[in-house]
Amino acid sequence: MQSPGVFDPDKRKLLSALSHGSIFLSGLVISIAIPIAVLFVSDDPVVKDNAKEAINFHFNVWLYGLILVPLSFITLGLAGGIWWLVHWGLTLWAISHSLNKPDQAFRYPFIFRLL
Numbered sequence: 466m467q468s469p470g471v472f473d474p475d476k477r478k479l480l481s482a483l484s485h486g487s488i489f490l491s492g493l494v495i496s497i498a499i500p501i502a503v504l505f506v507s508d509d510p511v512v513k514d515n516a517k518e519a520i521n522f523h524f525n526v527w528l529y530g531l532i533l534v535p536l537s538f539i540t541l542g543l544a545g546g547i548w549w550l551v552h553w554g555l556t557l558w559a560i561s562h563s564l565n566k567p568d569q570a571f572r573y574p575f576i577f578r579l580l
Contacts, residue, residue, distance in 0.1 A: 472509045474567050480507055481515040481563035485571065488522060488556045497523045514570035515563060517580040522559075525576040526552050 484503045490496035500519035507513055529548055537545035555573055562571040 472511070477509055477512055477567045478564050480509070480512045481567065481571075482560045484512070484516040484519040485522075485556055485559035485563060487519060488526060488552065511568060511570050515559075518571060518573060518578075519559075521576055521578045521580055522552075522555070522573050524579055525573075528577075 480503050484500040487496045487499035490499075497520060500516040500523070504513055504516035504520070507516070529552075530545075533544045533548045537543070559571045559573065562569075
């Protein structure tokens, strides 16, 4: 049994990485359910912060997708391709950060935060 305020680092890494990694399923609208579930089942403040950030990133990916997919037809796929690389790159960065610095929540740069 752990004392209050002490959290399992392996569980923290797993749940934080799972929250951020759920964006790889962003083609499925249900992918946002993963960080929402993590937000509600975890009592770890770092995991909760990572889950909130992942939820915010989902909203941003969808918003920019709505803008850039039509723009891709004009730019022959360039706009959508660049956004695809950026959003996957940011996700990989977030997962790496969660695994290497588990005591610090990841913050995506240049996103709108609703939560």
